[in-house]
Amino acid sequence: MFDKVSDSIPYVGVDDMSAGLFEAQYPIPHGMSYNSYIILDREIAIMDSVEMGQGEIWLQQIEHHLDGRTPNYLIIHHMEPDHSACIDMAMNRWPQLRIVASQKAVGMLTQFFPECDYSSRAVAVKDGDTLSLGDHLLTFYSAPMVHWPEVIVSYEHSERILFSADAFGKFGALQYPDAWENEARRYYINIVGKYGPQVQAIMRKLDGVTVDTIAPLHGPVLRGDLTPYLNLYGKWSRYEPECRGVLVAYASIYGGTAAAALKIAEMLRARGAGEVVVTDLCRDDQSEAVAQAFRLSSMIVAAPTYDAGIYPAMHDFLYHLSIKNYRNRHVGIIENGSWAPIAGKLMRGMLEKLPGIEFTNPMVTVRSRLTNINISELEALADAMAAV
Ligand SMILES: Cc1cc2nc3c(=O)[nH]c(=O)nc-3n(C[C@H](O)[C@H](O)[C@H](O)COP(=O)(O)O)c2cc1C
Numbered sequence: 001m002f003d004k005v006s007d008s009i010p011y012v013g014v015d016d017m018s019a020g021l022f023e024a025q026y027p028i029p030h031g032m033s034y035n036s037y038i039i040l041d042r043e044i045a046i047m048d049s050v051e052m053g054q055g056e057i058w059l060q061q062i063e064h065h066l067d068g069r070t071p072n073y074l075i076i077h078h079m080e081p082d083h084s085a086c087i088d089m090a091m092n093r094w095p096q097l098r099i100v101a102s103q104k105a106v107g108m109l110t111q112f113f114p115e116c117d118y119s120s121r122a123v124a125v126k127d128g129d130t131l132s133l134g135d136h137l138l139t140f141y142s143a144p145m146v147h148w149p150e151v152i153v154s155y156e157h158s159e160r161i162l163f164s165a166d167a168f169g170k171f172g173a174l175q176y177p178d179a180w181e182n183e184a185r186r187y188y189i190n191i192v193g194k195y196g197p198q199v200q201a202i203m204r205k206l207d208g209v210t211v212d213t214i215a216p217l218h219g220p221v222l223r224g225d226l227t228p229y230l231n232l233y234g235k236w237s238r239y240e241p242e243c244r245g246v247l248v249a250y251a252s253i254y255g256g257t258a259a260a261a262l263k264i265a266e267m268l269r270a271r272g273a274g275e276v277v278v279t280d281l282c283r284d285d286q287s288e289a290v291a292q293a294f295r296l297s298s299m300i301v302a303a304p305t306y307d308a309g310i311y312p313a314m315h316d317f318l319y320h321l322s323i324k325n326y327r328n329r330h331v332g333i334i335e336n337g338s339w340a341p342i343a344g345k346l347m348r349g350m351l352e353k354l355p356g357i358e359f360t361n362p363m364v365t366v367r368s369r370l371t372n373i374n375i376s377e378l379e380a381l382a383d384a385m386a387a388v
């Protein structure tokens with residue numbers, strides 16, 4: 001129904017509009033696609049399965065394209081249940097179907113399907129192994145930690161297609177076509193962001209392989225000039241900002257910290273500090289805030305002190321940044337507190353553990369509401385931020 005890769009490689013994946021959250025935490029207001037493809041040749045290969053609850057639709061779509069034939073291989077690029085949940089349904093339906101996957105994925109089969117023994121029906125492939133289906137020839141490449149350790153990608157030679165697993169995927173169902181970049185960035189940074197070196201490694205491994213089409217496990221099939229996608233993946237995986245600018249990320253209970261955040265955003269704009277993006281961590285999508293933090297070259301964090309700690313929405317945000325390996329950015333800090341402000345020191349403590357974080361001074365302390373002294377301190381911080 002959606003995005004066939006070519007006449008011999010139809011799409012048999014599903015759009016899920018019912019789930020509000022991906023990985024039980026990231027909002028997906030426009031749903032999610034779980035892609036699966038089928039290569040029709042003298043032998044037939046199904047590329048991955050789909051998420052739980054979508055198996056019947058998936059099987060029906062496969063049957064439709066089989067035209068009475070029987071598939072030979074189920075190629076598993078990734079064992080995460082959003083792609084592997086329906087493996088057992090296909091294995092039951094076609095008793096001669098054989099699984100092709102990495103050795104680690106074969107090991108995981110018994111973990112996810114403890115009732116089933118697929119040992120005699122699973123073929124483990126290593127880096128560089130090939131599988132001929134007739135006119136189509138697949139080469140497998142291991143891509144450990146792009147996003148899990150068992151991941152492989154595969155390259156189909158005759159049509160120059162890279163089946164890229166989670167790489168080059170995005171949030172959003174295929175029935176909501178939008179510009180790729182924003183939801184691909186939010187997906188990459190939050191899902192794969194920790195594994196930049198591993199993404200670099202698979203990009204190096206594929207250097208010299210001519211790819212005309214990328215068929216990921218989420219989002220649209222990418223074709224035409226692939227350079228913009230590859231450039232973004234290069235930047236994201238090297239933790240380089242996409243552009244000069246400042247994310248002002250704040251949390252506030254009674255509005256004092258919010259006023260400071262909005263004030264400094266205005267000052268930064270007036271000083272030409274690049275693109276200035278403001279996010280309220282209590283109300284806006286934090287996964288988008290994390291993506292914006294990676295997109296821009298600088299960040300200002302502003303939060304109240306809360307029970308001698310960091311206000312929880314900010315603490316969560318900083319925790320997410322740290323597990324996704326946020327690094328190499330300029331950071332300014334604004335804290336608030338009515339009797340013993342300590343959030344600034346604690347935020348700095350979380351951030352200074354990350355490599356390449358340079359703090360921009362002064363740190364500004366608000367004691368409930370902004371004073372004239374605070375305004376001049378914010379001006380000094382804005383001057384310093386605009387100068388980096
Ligand atoms: C539950 C709770 C705990 C707080 N704990 C502290 C604290 O440990 N130290 C402190 O200086 N202020 C504490 N505060 C006060 C706030 O940090 C302070 O009022 C601040 O100005 C709130 O900023 P806002 O106007 O941006 O919400 C606490 C406030 C609340 C509601």
Ligand SMILES: [Fe+2]
Pocket residue numbers: 078080147148166
């Ligand atoms: Fe995944």
Ligand SMILES: [Fe+2]
Pocket residue numbers: 080082083166217218
């Ligand atoms: Fe996935």
